[in-house]
Amino acid sequence: MTRLIYYTATTLDGFIADPDDSLDWLMRQDQDEKGPLNYEDFIKDIGAIVMGATTYEWVRRHEPDQWFYSMPAWVMTHRDLAAPAIEGVKADVRFASGDVQEVYDLMVAAADGKDLWVVGGGDLVGQFADAGLLDEVITYIAPVTLGAGRPILPRRYDLELIEATQNKAFIAARYRFVGPLKEDGAAAG
Template sequence: MNTSPRFRYYTATTLDGYLADENDSLDWLLTQPIDDDGAMNYGAFISEVGCVVMGATTYRWLLDHEVVDGKPWPYDMPCFVFTHRDPTPVAESIRIVSGTPGEHHSTLVDAAAGKDIWIVGGGDLAAQFAEAGLLDEVLVSIAPVTLGAGRPLFPRRFDLELQTVERNRAFVCARYRVVGPREPAR
């Protein structure tokens, strides 16, 4: 276990920087070959996670695509859904919250119980954590697909430092340290 939990944004993106298309479809992702035991695999990542954080759109996508036909909620750890809406939690582990990431920092750290906090998505929520100084790493698997438009990976100006890069079949897997906000060009 970590002594200080890391706030980590672990996701996949298209080569042109989109998480989902304009209709929130992940078809581009679900058709790519990947080795479940390869570089930056989900199993190794999730074993270090004690708490998940997501926005309302990600929560709705999970309800529409994963929690169907009697399938249970996919996370057995505390989950915080940041939203200004009022969705109904489908599991006891889900907490609906509003406000800024900074307002919930200590609650998230406590819920993670010494493990990492995973910002599942979306990109805007991850950027809000970064703006609050609460995003340590971006772990991204880049697929050989372009969409031209959709939900952006990270819709803010930030500098990142490449820590590692590997390949997992179709994906380039990169881990970045978040350096800080990038000043606008003059």
């Protein structure tokens, strides 16, 4: 069954990018690319991806001559953004806006039984989570704090830790998404 997975890297204090969208703190970390929860193994099972406009623009800015994703990709935006037009590179990029349920249904159909990757950012993941569509969070936790930046998941949820291990500089952890945070008041009642 198709699962929606948020696979990302975060600082110890919960940011996936700094306030200027820099990932320099992440790029300089040591990791074993064949080690636990590595990207290469993860991406093999992914049949469609979705990302927010800021993430898409970051990817285009940093890799203007590349598009690394062979599967259909959706970009959530209110704006008229251009799809990658790179000679010799096939990029299946579709733009969408509004209700993530509609995008999810299209992604499931495109993925043909494989899993779905929500690349980020955090609020977009929250939109899928609020709609009951998020299944798992896999994160590499870097030994860095930033104090401010783009949050990993800026809403109140419960998750269950399934796996936690070290990959060089990182804690690599996998969580099952449970649902809205069980608040103290609700637990007492």
